[in-house]
Amino acid sequence: MRLEVNGITRTLPCRTAFEARALLGGETAIVILNGFQLDRDRPLADNDVLTVIPKGAMPDREQLESMMLARHTPDIHKKLQKGRVAIAGLGGLGSNIAVMLARTGVGHLLLVDFDIVEPSNLNRQSYYIRHLGMPKTLALQSQLAEINPFISVETRTVRVEADNVAELFAGCEILCEAFDRPEAKAMLVSAALEKLPGVKIVAASGMAGLASANAIRTTRPLERLYLCGDLETEAAVGTGLMAPRVQICAGHQANTVLRLLAGIEEP
Structure with a gap:
């Protein structure tokens, strides 16, 4: 046969x-x-x-x-293999997004972060004790190699600023915004919309605390901008960032990336 x-x-x-x-x-x-x-x-x-x-x-x-x-559906997997996705910020959102995209076989990932792994990261980020003190870019790259050694993973250990956005993320189809601070989020989204024509941006806002996971959702406020989160709950005194809601929001971002690579546009 x-x-x-x-x-x-x-x-x-x-x-x-x-x-x-x-x-x-x-x-x-x-x-x-x-x-x-x-x-x-x-x-x-x-x-x-x-x-x-x-x-x-x-x-x-x-x-x-x-x-x-x-x-996976064969036609979908072939589209994912051709995908070029950048992740800016490799904390609770970005590290988990990267792991999900690697597991689903997205062919090319660009990981960008300037920071190192420190103990407080372990409550919600995809790192382990052995990674303490390592640049997040290299720690995450090593993990992804153990998940899927056949995808391409590039790293840039730099701080993202408005004036280097175009250079850092040129050539990517989709940019995931995964920063912690609202001002950094706003800077990246604004710069990307202005300087990266045609690139789709998947950002996040509102995933702190212990509010209902059902409040986290995906919206499309602009043609090239997708926004995941409850849009309200910021980290603050008495409202920390914890693994469940952060990872649920990261899942929304990763799923949006996969849908876009597959040619499925959000309403």
Whole structure:
């Protein structure tokens, strides 16, 4: 039977998916048939797309891409592979956005931050004790290499200012604003709208405290500007930044990026 197996067209003497699993990966391997993970055996047909994933083993590039295609809609994944996304600020929002985009296979990420990892970051940012004292750019780049070593991750360890926005983010399709301070957010959004024609900006406002997660939403106040958050709750004395709402907002930003790369515009 002629099948596409882990990204390679092969002819196998197998009539069912689990027969192919026994031949290629053993009984504990994960089997994905035409984009659906199987919990029971299914018959195979010519030109089926089969992915067999041995547990605990790192696949090569072609196999990993095949697995990503199996998990995602193939046409969508190909669009994500071509994506060029910049993330300005690698704190609670930016570090989590980067991890989500790497996991979904966005092909090129640019990480920009001037700061180092310090202990108070550990309450909501995607860093570990081993990263303390490291530049956030390099700490995050090392994490992403462990998640998906086959995407391109560039870093710039600099402070973003109004006069370097055009130089830093030229060539990116989408820019994620992920700063903490309102004045820095406003500076970046204003400069990007003025100096980066055609670039879409995904920004955030309002994710502090313990208010309902359902208040966090995605809006589109301008043609090229998407805004995620509850638009109200800023960090202040008695209202801290904590992992759940920060990561929910980061999820909104990452999801908006994926939708834009896939050609889905928010209303």
